Amino acid sequence: MPPSNANHRRVIIVATTVLGLVAVDRLVVSLDPELASYDTRLNLHAFYRKPAALRERPMPDVVLMGSSRAALALVPDVFEAGTGMTTYNAAVASSQTGEWQALARRLFSERRPQLVVIGVNAGEFWSNYAPRNGAAFLFDFGELSEACLREGRCPMLIGPYIARRIGDFWATFHRRHELKMYGFERFARFLPEHAERSRSQRRRLNRPTPRDGYEHPAAAGRHAGNLQYAMGAGVLGARDREQAGRFDADATAFARFDELIVFLRDAGIEVIVAYLPNSPVTEHRWLGVEPPIIENLHRLCRAREVRFVNCYDAPLARSNREYMDEVHVGPELGRRISAYIVDQTGRSGFASGGDPRIAGTLTGGLEAP
Amino acid sequence: MIFSSWVFAVFLAVVFSAYWALPLRRGRHIFPLLASYAFYMSWNAWLVVLIVGSTLLDYCVGRALEVSERPRRRKALLALSVAGNLGILGVFKYADFFIVSLRGLVRAAGYDGNLDTLGLILPIGISFYTFQTMSYTIDVYRRRIEPTHNLLEFALFVAFFPQLVAGPIVKAREFLPQLAERKRFEWGRIETGVVLFMVGLTKKILIADNLALLVDPVFADPASFVTRDLWIAMFCYGGQIYCDFSGYSDMAIAVAGVLGYDLPRNFASPYLAVGMSDFWRRWHISLSTWLRDYLYIPLGGSRGGRLLTYRNLMITMLLGGLWHGASWTFVIWGGLHGLALIVCKLWTGIRDKSDRTGPDAPLFARAARSFLPWCLTLLTIHVAWVFFRCQPMTLSDGVTVESTSAALARAGSFVKHLFVPTTVEAPSWIPDKPAMLALLCLMGAMQLYNEWTRRGRPRLVLPAPIAGVSYAAWIVALVIFSADNVTPFIYFQF
Numbered sequence: 001m002p003p004s005n006a007n008h009r010r011v012i013i014v015a016t017t018v019l020g021l022v023a024v025d026r027l028v029v030s031l032d033p034e035l036a037s038y039d040t041r042l043n044l045h046a047f048y049r050k051p052a053a054l055r056e057r058p059m060p061d062v063v064l065m066g067s068s069r070a071a072l073a074l075v076p077d078v079f080e081a082g083t084g085m086t087t088y089n090a091a092v093a094s095s096q097t098g099e100w101q102a103l104a105r106r107l108f109s110e111r112r113p114q115l116v117v118i119g120v121n122a123g124e125f126w127s128n129y130a131p132r133n134g135a136a137f138l139f140d141f142g143e144l145s146e147a148c149l150r151e152g153r154c155p156m157l158i159g160p161y162i163a164r165r166i167g168d169f170w171a172t173f174h175r176r177h178e179l180k181m182y183g184f185e186r187f188a189r190f191l192p193e194h195a196e197r198s199r200s201q202r203r204r205l206n207r208p209t210p211r212d213g214y215e216h217p218a219a220a221g222r223h224a225g226n227l228q229y230a231m232g233a234g235v236l237g238a239r240d241r242e243q244a245g246r247f248d249a250d251a252t253a254f255a256r257f258d259e260l261i262v263f264l265r266d267a268g269i270e271v272i273v274a275y276l277p278n279s280p281v282t283e284h285r286w287l288g289v290e291p292p293i294i295e296n297l298h299r300l301c302r303a304r305e306v307r308f309v310n311c312y313d314a315p316l317a318r319s320n321r322e323y324m325d326e327v328h329v330g331p332e333l334g335r336r337i338s339a340y341i342v343d344q345t346g347r348s349g350f351a352s353g354g355d356p357r358i359a360g361t362l363t364g365g366l367e368a369p
Numbered sequence: 370m371i372f373s374s375w376v377f378a379v380f381l382a383v384v385f386s387a388y389w390a391l392p393l394r395r396g397r398h399i400f401p402l403l404a405s406y407a408f409y410m411s412w413n414a415w416l417v418v419l420i421v422g423s424t425l426l427d428y429c430v431g432r433a434l435e436v437s438e439r440p441r442r443r444k445a446l447l448a449l450s451v452a453g454n455l456g457i458l459g460v461f462k463y464a465d466f467f468i469v470s471l472r473g474l475v476r477a478a479g480y481d482g483n484l485d486t487l488g489l490i491l492p493i494g495i496s497f498y499t500f501q502t503m504s505y506t507i508d509v510y511r512r513r514i515e516p517t518h519n520l521l522e523f524a525l526f527v528a529f530f531p532q533l534v535a536g537p538i539v540k541a542r543e544f545l546p547q548l549a550e551r552k553r554f555e556w557g558r559i560e561t562g563v564v565l566f567m568v569g570l571t572k573k574i575l576i577a578d579n580l581a582l583l584v585d586p587v588f589a590d591p592a593s594f595v596t597r598d599l600w601i602a603m604f605c606y607g608g609q610i611y612c613d614f615s616g617y618s619d620m621a622i623a624v625a626g627v628l629g630y631d632l633p634r635n636f637a638s639p640y641l642a643v644g645m646s647d648f649w650r651r652w653h654i655s656l657s658t659w660l661r662d663y664l665y666i667p668l669g670g671s672r673g674g675r676l677l678t679y680r681n682l683m684i685t686m687l688l689g690g691l692w693h694g695a696s697w698t699f700v701i702w703g704g705l706h707g708l709a710l711i712v713c714k715l716w717t718g719i720r721d722k723s724d725r726t727g728p729d730a731p732l733f734a735r736a737a738r739s740f741l742p743w744c745l746t747l748l749t750i751h752v753a754w755v756f757f758r759c760q761p762m763t764l765s766d767g768v769t770v771e772s773t774s775a776a777l778a779r780a781g782s783f784v785k786h787l788f789v790p791t792t793v794e795a796p797s798w799i800p801d802k803p804a805m806l807a808l809l810c811l812m813g814a815m816q817l818y819n820e821w822t823r824r825g826r827p828r829l830v831l832p833a834p835i836a837g838v839s840y841a842a843w844i845v846a847l848v849i850f851s852a853d854n855v856t857p858f859i860y861f862q863f
Contacts, residue, residue, distance in 0.1 A: 006556075006557065007556060009833045010556060010560055012833035012834060012837060013833050013836050013837040013840065014837070015837065016833070016834045016836075016837025016838055016840075016841070017837040017838075017840040017841045017844070018841075019837070019841075020837060020838050020840075020841025020842065021841050021844060021845070023841075024841065024845050158375075158376050159374050159375045159376050160375075162375035162376065162378075162379065163375050166375070172845060172848055172849075173848050176848045176849050176851075179849050180849050180850065183849075191803070191804075193801065194801070194804070
């Protein structure tokens with residue numbers, strides 16, 4: 001084919017390809033309301049749902065933050081019953097200190113709670129901390145750049161960040177998962193298994209957000225069994241062993257956590273840090289690294305005059321049977337841990353309706369002044 | 370930075386733009402070399418020291434061979450290069466394997482084997498670039514090529530990023546002359562490269578990564594699945610590894626192509642092979658030709674009679690298996706292929722004496738003559754893949770949680786239950802079977818089309834507007850149906 005004809009052909013191909021993509025994009029945009037019901041970001045514990053719901057509600061007195069450990073272990077109605085203060089669980093899965101910083105900046109810039117309780121665990125303070133998938137959803141370009149400079153390469157961050165930015169202007173890419181689910185349900189006759197999965201996912205995602213942001217999968221009937229049972233089957237022990245890391249007092253996770261506390265204090269928000277314990281089998285395996293991490297966290301809190309509640313050493317009877325897996329508590333244990341935190345902070349003092357910083361004069365525990 | 374990632378897309382866009390904007394020929398060597406080192410350092414910055422070391426060693430050996438005429442000195446220089454490259458490979462890839470194997474032998478003999486492993490990380494691509502540089506020094510030694518006097522060009526030959534981490538293994542005599550040519554920007558190359566890259570991407574993220582979702586649970590616990598599902602998983606793994614590796618090769622060739630370089634084809638519809646020799650002329654062609662030219666032929670090839678030929682085949686395939694990984698399961702996989710090649714040679718000898726099907730025989734007769742061997746070849750290849758796939762299980766931090774004997778037992782159980790029905794009371798089941806079978810059919814269609822064009826038949830040329838709409842549909846299908854999980858390329862671990 002002569003060069004001019006070949007170039008002419010290429011131009012037509014490129015032009016029709018682009019036109020085709022634009023046409024599909026327009027179609028996807030028109031279907032957006034239906035597609036949105038398959039959006040996995042609507043998952044309760046994902047990065048979008050709970051913070052978004054919090055923004056649309058009156059700011060509670062107490063906001064509970066942390067990762068999935070805190071999402072299950074910090075039970076708002078226990079805090080409310082013990083303190084009389086409205087409480088919301090804004091903890092999100094797959095988050096660590098960098099993500100908590102970003103969330104705090106976004107949630108508390110204009111409206112502020114009286115108190116933030118941060119549930120932490122050693123698994124969020126390993127020496128090789130780097131922002132992960134949740135940060136890719138949350139971080140803006142400045143935060144991404146800061147993470148790359150502080151934590152070095154962030155391979156789990158840059159790719160998803162780029163994908164998110166592409167999704168901002170390419171609707172088909174942005175809704176690729178939803179299009180698949182939507183298509184499966186529409187072609188249920190030919191793909192019954194896929195259609196059923198899409199249907200269940202849509203129903204699960206579109207449940208209303210609990211008033212207090214809290215839902216335990218076991219209590220909601222979506223998780224059966226416990227750690228003791230799983231250990232008998234020989235499954236979870238191998239998987240969780242890979243989470244053990246190293247302690248480094250200079251790790252960026254600690255520095256970021258310190259910055260978070262400073263940010264909250266400077267915003268006039270009282271802070272309580274609660275160390276959430278792992279299952280006994282994990283504690284045994286992390287015996288060399290967990291205590292120094294706890295001690296370092298305690299030291300940071302002391303330096304910033306922030307109350308630290310150590311549930312690791314608490315007189316709370318815990319068994320592997322009360323854990324869903326090696327690091328996530330079951331519903332009953334979550335309530336006991338939350339009650340312990342309320343009780344401990346009640347001793348040092350915070351009271352409903354008043355400025356927590358003057359509540360040190362109180363000697364009571366759970367009674368309202 | 371894997372080819373199917375957004376980070377690589379940004380990297381390639383920057384490299385492509387800067388490369389063609391550079392006016393100087395020298396700039397078009399320095400810049401891709403620096404980009405290649407940056408690409409390699411994205412995995413681990415310190416490992417670039419190894420590749421630079423291998424480059425310098427073989428460049429110097431090449432220059433020394435040029436001025437050496439004495440056979441002993443030339444042999445010593447060659448031995449230095451081979452020992453250096455195999456030494457790097459041996460230490461980083463095989464040291465722990467030999468230590469663990471020795472420890473097992475010592476303990477089996479009743480002694481206390483407390484030998485600690487070195488725990489070295491496996492540098493990515495080490496199996497590929499060490500073989501590539503060794504081929505250079507061997508060819509210089511054999512006087513098949515003149516050694517290069519340009520260290521920059523040689524370094525780029527070793528480290529060129531499209532083929533650095535998972536091949537194709539490029540021979541110096543194929544690549545170095547290209548570095549001397551002046552590159553011109555050609556839209557035809559860009560068009561070919563883009564389409565080939567999309568083909569590779571389709572194989573990787575649409576077919577291979579989706580098949581992996583089905584394959585992984587079955588191979589992790591084959592005893593929980595019924596015989597029918599084991600067969601499905603076995604063929605799905607064959608599809609996965611082909612699409613994963615050939616998809617990577619396609620993308621590597623495409624990326625090199627848009628930068629003006631031609632890399633050799635690495636796959637030629639391997640699952641259409643009739644006979645194991647045919648399979649190895651179609652699968653990982655760059656490795657099989659390397660093993661043929663630098664191992665099989667120097668051992669004697671087929672020149673020493675039948676028994677020696679079989680010996681040479683078996684040695685080549687055992688070492689070829691070991692090249693893939695430091696595990697006895699890979700060695701067994703290689704051994705199975707060696708055995709299959711020997712059986713094929715025996716069978717070919719018997720068949721050629723008795724076959725009366727000539728070129729004038731009816732098409733049906735000629736097709737029937739090939740169909741059964743094709744089926745047997747396909748079955749042999751896929752049964753061998755079971756051993757290739759059943760590696761000792763490791764966690765994400767590299768800790769091995771399964772012994773080699775347990776992995777072998779798992780593979781053996783898998784193969785046994787392909788032919789002996791399982792009696793699982795509450796079997797697990799494979800979801801998405803129609804989707805997986807559709808993906809296998811797509812893979813088959815791609816191989817058939819590839820074979821069609823390889824035999825000189827005309828390519829499918831659509832009218833331009835229809836081609837454009839087809840590309841748009843292709844891109845949309847890729848976006849929607851690509852797997853949610855991003856898995857590393859299988860051959861990166863070699």
